[in-house]
Amino acid sequence: MEALLAGRILQRCRTSFLAETFGRQRALILGEGPGRFLIELLRYTPGIEVTIVEKSPMMIRQAISRIRKEGLDLSRVDFREMDALTWKPTDRVFDLIVTHFFLDCFCPEELADLVGRVGGSATEDARWLLGDFCIPHRGWRRFRAQVIHGAMYACFRAATGLSAKRLTPPDNCLRSKGFKLVNRRFFNLGLIHSDLWVKCVK
Secondary structure, eight states: OHHHHTTTHHHHHHTTTGGGGTTOOEEEEESOTTSHHHHHHHHHSTTOEEEEEESOHHHHHHHHHHHHHTTOOGGGEEEEESOTTTOOOOTTOEEEEEEESOGGGSOHHHHHHHHHHHHTTEEEEEEEEEEEEOOOSSHHHHHHHHHHHHHHHHHHHHHHOOSOSSOOOOHHHHHHTTEEEEEEEEETTTTEEEEEEEEOOO
């Protein structure tokens, strides 16, 4: 599905702000899938400890296989095979949170609850890296994105029982938890964006 939708562009989006992970100590990644970003994080940020919340046992097995194949330290990763909507994080322990192509899976109520709980686990200097689909404001690029989004959501709802019917931007939810958007980069004619959010101490 990734190859059909955007080829390597999704991975470029995931790693767009990889440099911001340097020096981070404890990371939380939600819905990592087969470990494409995880491998790059383990390579780039020595010593970081990573908690992965992933519902699919198949995706976890693929991620573990990738780690072993690359000769990276598997002991640095704690896999939690569970639904992110039911997972209860520990307060203020993660200085890096990563949600790549994950938050768009939830309806507004679920999104608000999830971001609220996860945001509460962030340290005062936390970074939140986010990659997701988006819809341009106007023109043919907006129409193109709407058509692609419609097909995507119809497909995933039929295949997985996805609760979301359409894309809900998480920006307001992140701001309500004290995060500030520092940088946003667009890919694939505005269809995809990569964000760097930083926790602001009040």
